[in-house]
Amino acid sequence: MTCWALIPLKTRSEGKGRLAGVLSPVQRQQMARLMLEHVVAVLADATSIDGIAVVSADPVELGPEVLRLADPGCGLNVAVSSGVMELERRGVSEVLVLHADLPLLTAADIDALVAAGRETGLALAPDRNAQGTNAIHLALPGRFTFHFGPMSFTRHQAEALRADRTAAVVTRPGLGFDVDEPADLEALIARGGARYAFLAAALRSKECPQQV
Numbered sequence: 001m002t003c004w005a006l007i008p009l010k011t012r013s014e015g016k017g018r019l020a021g022v023l024s025p026v027q028r029q030q031m032a033r034l035m036l037e038h039v040v041a042v043l044a045d046a047t048s049i050d051g052i053a054v055v056s057a058d059p060v061e062l063g064p065e066v067l068r069l070a071d072p073g074c075g076l077n078v079a080v081s082s083g084v085m086e087l088e089r090r091g092v093s094e095v096l097v098l099h100a101d102l103p104l105l106t107a108a109d110i111d112a113l114v115a116a117g118r119e120t121g122l123a124l125a126p127d128r129n130a131q132g133t134n135a136i137h138l139a140l141p142g143r144f145t146f147h148f149g150p151m152s153f154t155r156h157q158a159e160a161l162r163a164d165r166t167a168a169v170v171t172r173p174g175l176g177f178d179v180d181e182p183a184d185l186e187a188l189i190a191r192g193g194a195r196y197a198f199l200a201a202a203l204r205s206k207e208c209p210q211q212v
C-alpha cells in the first residue's frame with residue numbers, strides 16, 4: 001500500500017480571503033504559509049504517509065520531497081480530483097486529501113485517520129462544527145466525487161452512500177480545528193504557540209482607539 005497526502009492550495013493572493021477584513025495580505029500569506037509548513041512537517045512525521053503532493057496554480061516551494069501538481073483552474077473539487085487521478089496514475093493506492101489550514105494537526109491524527117480509512121476504504125474528518133470536511137482518506141481505485149464547499153461533510157457522507165462505501169468518521173481536535181473566520185484567530189493565537197503571536201499584534205492594531 002502506498003498512501004500519499006494531497007493538499008489543495010489556492011494562490012497566495014486568493015487564500016484566506018475571509019480574513020481580509022482583519023489581516024493585511026502580507027499577514028494572511030504569512031499565517032497561511034506557517035500553517036502549510038506545519039501540515040507538511042506533520043505529514044512527513046506520520047508513519048502512514050509515503051509521499052506528499054500539493055495541487056496549486058502557484059509555484060509553491062516546499063522542498064524537493066513535496067510533489068507539485070498543476071491546478072486545472074476550475075475550482076477546488078476539480079483540483080482535488082485531478083490531483084487524485086494523477087497520483088493514481090503514478091501507482092498510489094490510497095490518498096489522504098487534507099486542507100492546509102490545520103495548525104493543531106499532529107502525526108497521530110494523520111495515522112488515526114489513515115488507520116480508520118484502511119478499515120472501511122473511506123474516512124472523513126469533519127471540521128469542529130461538523131459542516132466542512134478537513135480531511136478524507138480514500139482507498140484507490142474507486143470513484144468518489146468530491147463535494148468540498150458549503151456543508152461538505154453532509155455531502156461527503158451522502159457521496160459515500162452513493163459510492164457504496166461506509167465512511168468512518170474521525171473527530172479529533174487536530175483534525176477539526178481549521179482557521180477560516182476572524183473568530184478563529186483568537187483560538188489560533190491561544191493554542192497555536194509563539195509562531196502565531198504576530199497575529200495578536202495585528203488584531204490589536206485593528207481595534208478602535210478608546211475615546212478620552
Ligand SMILES: Nc1nc2c(ncn2[C@@H]2O[C@H](COP(=O)(O)OP(=O)(O)OP(=O)(O)O)[C@@H](O)[C@H]2O)c(=O)[nH]1
Nearest residue numbers: 008009010015016017018055056071075076079100
Ligand atoms: N488547488 C486549489 N486549492 C483550492 C482551491 N480553492 C480552495 N483551495 C484550497 O482548499 C482549502 C479550502 O478552501 P477555502 O476554504 O475555499 O479557502 P481558504 O483559503 O481556506 O479560505 P477563504 O479564502 O477565506 O475561503 C484551502 O486550503 C484552499 O487553499 C482551488 O481552486 N484550487
Ligand SMILES: O=C(O)[C@H](O)COP(=O)(O)O
Nearest residue numbers: 132133148149152178180
Ligand atoms: O468543504 C470544506 O470544508 C470547504 O471547502 C473548505 O473548508 P474551509 O471553509 O473549512 O476552509
